[in-house]
Amino acid sequence: MLVYYRETGDEDVRFKVLYCGICHSDLHSIKNEWGNSIYRMVPGHEIVGEVTEVGGKVTKVKVGIGCLVGACHSCDNCVNDLENYCPKWTLTYNSINT
Structure with a gap:
């Protein structure tokens, strides 16, 4: 089975x-x-779990998992708090985390 895994970032x-x-x-x-x-x-985006690791720059943890788990944070949409319109979004599943 192919498992995609990356190290926990800062x-x-x-x-x-x-x-x-x-x-x-x-x-x-x-x-x-x-x-x-x-x-x-592996479908599903209404997730409940427990934190197992935090990055070195994380100072406060509040975790809520929805259908969108990543965005570029620099395009016009992201700057205006519209990450769901980011052209480089990462979905919970059916997406490739770059």
Whole structure:
């Protein structure tokens, strides 16, 4: 099995998934109904877990996991608190973390 893993960065929080819900968006992705599915896929973005590691620059931890887990933080959308419109977003699944 191929497992993608990267080291915890200075500003990252690593967590262990304990529970995860599946919604209708996940079912669309499983069936590739939107035409953009990347397989192998582990769907689910309503996640509950526990923090297992924090990066060296992390001083305060509040973790909430949704369908979007990363963005560039420098484009116009990100600067205006519109990360969900970032052209370089990273989704919880069906996305490649660069």
